[in-house]
Amino acid sequence: MAGDTRDTALSPAQISVIAAYARGLRTAQVCATLDMSQRAVRSHILRAARRAQVSGRPLGGLVHHCYKHQLFDADTYPDLAIRATAPPPALRLQNRPRLVLGCMAEGLSLNATAQELGISKASVMTYRRRVFAAFGSRELPRVVAIGWQWGHLPARPATQTPAVKPMHTSEATT
Structure with missing residues (x-):
């Protein structure tokens, strides 16, 4: 070993x-x-x-x-270093941007992220823009570091099932 x-x-x-x-x-x-x-x-x-x-x-x-x-x-x-305190309000992320950040950190493409989370490619692009804007950086390595420092990563579950309900499916009404 x-x-x-x-x-x-x-x-x-x-x-x-x-x-x-x-x-x-x-x-x-x-x-x-x-x-x-x-x-x-x-x-x-x-x-x-x-x-x-x-x-x-x-x-x-x-x-x-x-x-x-x-x-x-x-x-x-x-x-x-990873911070022991909660992130300031400006650096807090909702669930979907946090999941997109996890996919970004793992190197998934826009299409793969959309498929993994069950959302559209346009939604992934929107969430990526929000993450970059919230963290004040245009550099992916810096965004990943900030995500780790403030406890947003690792954000994806170990299973292959989507962590959120897909937005593009229609629910049957009865």
């Missing part, structure tokens, strides 16, 4: 790059902050995504992975 852990463990350099993205930095800012070339930053992200088995656009999924596996310890990354 020790081999399994070594193969999936992220290096400290990879974690520091992911933490920079979780703070809302863009690639050029990450390079300047960590004194790395753009090629080195991309390499760390691609290798971390491969190790963490995150596919697609990996930044949000890697931030989610780091929180899920407690890789952002409070001593090294105090600004990324």
